[in-house]
Amino acid sequence: MDKQIVIVLILNFIISIIGTLAYSVRLVGVRTGKIAVTFAVFNVLMLVSRTAVTFQSPLLTKFVESNSSSNDLIRIFNLIIVISGIASVVGAFLIPTFQKMFSKAVNHFSIERSIPKLILHSFSKTGVKYIRNSIAIPVKESLTSINFKNLPKRILFYNFISVAIITAGAFAPIYAGSIAPELRATCLSLSPIINGTATILTSIFIDPHLSIMTDDVIDGKCSEEEFRGCVIAMVGSKVVGTFMALFIFVPASYLIAFVANYI
Template identity: 35%
Template sequence: MTYNILIISLLTFLIHFVGTIAYAVRIVGIRTGKNAISWAMFNIISLFARVATTFQAPLLAKTIENNIHLGKVNDVSDFRIIIFAATLATCVGAFAIPTAHRFLQKGVESLYHHQSMTKVIWKIFRLKTFFHFWKSLTWPKLSNLSFFLKYRDIPLKIMFLQAIVNAVLTVSVLSCLYAGYLNPSLRSTTASMTGVANSVAVILSLVFLDPNMAILTDRVLAGKKTQAYFRKYFVFVVFSRLIGTILGQLLLIPIAHFVIYIAENLYV
């Protein structure tokens, strides 16, 4: 593993870890009743992860160029390592959600009180915040695993769709860059498509993932669904995100070939 791949893997880990614990803000919205503020904080945290994704492309593109110059072509191992980092981050993030939910609840309350995200960010660097984080540390309850035995009222089609969308989110940029390995003559074209691929992945997330969670949150707040059901649904959402990163290993090369097809037929 080269130094660049290590940095990219760490960056990928951070992106998917932040993306996973961001779901904890949804729980905070239910617990506090401050759904709009929680939604705003969720968007800020998610935006951080999505912006960080843009740093993947130039670092990985440079590694690809170096490998091609060295005669290494179609080397998929580096990409497998990066996707594995996403899977590992999702697992770690899932275990960190209870801690994140307790810690972020204080942030939502602070944002509601101060009415300024800038003040909330400044408070993060206080020693008091560190002690609050320490007190928030907790492990997930093993009883949550029993939810997998009670899946009959869970919309499995939606969970499957979420897994597919998360798989595309995981490998959209990576597939564009790997296409440069498969067809070096189109390397510049496929690399330029990373922005488009990332935008498409974000749009899929906004269209197919976020509305379902938002609707369920409003139903819980309206008393049409219980918090127990929300927690169960939430467990399946995180699990589908994990499955999506694993499916990314399978979709990496097919999407790369699709990118090459587009580059050959549309960019003339």
């Protein structure tokens, strides 16, 4: 396999895991009582994710420019999406471990008030020991205790659609450039428009609902168990939405090429 694709797969794995772990950040904020600090610390991981995206796109675009075989490209893109889905599943299993580690990081940051010191502490003997002791395996009760009747099904559906669009939208403009090589730059420039649809869903429906639930847990209007069930369901919808991108990737690519030809 081409070295560029191997790097893209590794970067995409990291991006997808961080994206999955992001759903549990609000739970950590509720448990520590430090919601603002929790998001401030998580921004370090988001910085890693954004950096990975920055390198992933040009590497993938360069590979497409050097390989004109349509069938080979579709297989490569499908592989990348499958790896995204697998990474989402891995991220879901890592959530219990992440919550323990991240809670400790938030509390440590509240004392030291320094991200560099927090990073250095993570690599210290004490930090490594705590990371090792934080390893936790998901328990079956986490799923069986969920009250599916109380889950916000509309929000879960929006999240499913949003994830599918974002996943396919990250790669469809690049593949569309191979469908219409003379319009490659135009196809790539349409990427923000596609992802904008998912951003609208997230900003108007998903994030506000989760924010309200977070406040309700703190105010005692919603139980932490109910909130945890919602987070688990959101992670599940993300996993399904990621794999759904396999079915909409090619149609989305041709749609982008069509739009690029007529704007």
